[in-house]
Amino acid sequence: MSITRIAFYHIETVLWIARLGTFGAAAERLKTTQPAISARVKELEHHLGTRLFRREGRSMTLTPAGRQLVRESEPLMARFMGIFQTTGEGTEAHGIVRIGAGEIAAASCLPGFVAGLQRDFPNVSLEIEIALTADLIQQILSGKTDLVFGAGRIAHPALKTRSIGTVDLQLLASPASVAAMKVGAGKDHFPIWSLSSHSPLYQIMKNAISASGMATRSVNLCNNARMMIDIVIAGNGIGIFPHSMVQRQLEDGMLVQVPGATDIAPVEFQVAIRAGETDPLIMDIFERASQLDIRAPHAA
Template identity: 50%
Template sequence: MKRIALFHLETLMWIDRLGTFAAAAQRLNTTQPAISARVREIEEQLGLSLFQREGRRMVLTTRGRRLIQQCEPLCHDLEKALLEASDFAGAAGAVRIGSGEIAAASCLPAWVQAIERERPGVTMEIELDLTARLMQQLLGGTRDIVFLAGPIASPAIRTAPIGSVALVWAASPEVARAGPETPDLPIWSLPDHSPLHRVTLATLEAAGRSRPTLHTCNNVRMLIEIVAQGRGAAVLPETMIRSQLARGELAEFLPRPEHVVHFEAAIRAQERDPIILDLFARAASLRIEPGTEGQCPESART
């Protein structure tokens, strides 16, 4: 009879987190048959069933859940002790990162550069998405760390503020000179679950243009291109258009909104993986600098 090894317990924890053997296999860089074999080995060793199928998901039995609850802190504490003993020199693994486009353009590059330099064994898998989907991915276990528009209030999520970005009503110089009373002027925004969408509606109402029809696009850089080509106006992040405003390629169209967009780094509240916690601690030191696009203070880069 084979002994239970740490990789058996790690396998159980990832199946529990991701819900399927296939997802756990992908996360652990192995095959689904290998995952099934590990589960059979530990079930044979213990003499009990750890999982039961519910639809497409594999769900822990009561005894399996208790095993994970008792073993997971021990596994992570052991891994943390080994990593700290080597000053994280042996830190390795894939960390799945999600970010909103504005946060990615404002501060993420410096953070990624620091991780590449100081944690060379850690592989980062980065995807850009909107805040609502980033939240779902984090809670669903398909993202480990996310950078999103806040504030976020959820007992299942632990957050750290990383700064805020001012917003600007912008248009091409020609559209700006014609003014906001231009008939049938197209107004563009991110989709309705974005903070920019809410700010757009609020400032238009304050300007007396209630219930406007908005065109939407889920990509901020595409919005900037649309506006720069004279095809409408939009509320845009100041950090992402500062250089175009300075060159005269864009112009301010309406008074700047009083609202700013706050950004946060977030992980699951119950996260215990020491590598993810280490990267989150580094993310918590980030500060979006309103004065320089794409830069962070020196403390975030060292």
């Protein structure tokens, strides 16, 4: 065994393959190529004199020797990363952190949160992806995102979550549409707009329109809440929207409550990271995010 030829990046590579499941995902995370990842693994296996991975379908599974290496190395790697960030030039955190969020979080607590990160971590670059919660979960599981703000309860054994509060929802339409409802057009003649069926808000919408006695034969889906708000304001239907995104439109009279609409249960929001995350910077940002209140848009 030639451990003197084993480098820090060899261990880092094995740990990321173990977390993400494929050489390709590890390559993307470490900003290198898949052949480079394969070469690192072969070098390490050669120096150790044993196989660390075996292929099962499209994923790479640890061998018994590989599992032992990961188990023993992971806490040491976390310790090293902590030392690097608190010693010498490592006092300033560096790197790229990828944050995923839905539109509701992006329109509420995210701007202040990002401003706080930029103030406290000036040498850290942020990459922010706005998408539906279902897509964000897939991104963090595949290693493409480090931390996500999601709607609804995120229940996955590979993720660690914290609640950051709830957002109120309202069934709304334009004043012209509501006026038409009152003179006999009826709510059933107006199309209903909702986020994608993969969104937690979709089932909430289905329950809300059922409780309000509206027919569901004309339900239109859109993956952009801002676009739906504009469509409903233009008099083209009814939508269920978070209060935080339509407060100004309600105050200006551009949107009003649909007559006869029942109260809608608020939707919970959570922040999530991978359960096996050990990077001190990501852990620090997660703890900061866990202290947020989704109802407080300007907290930094």
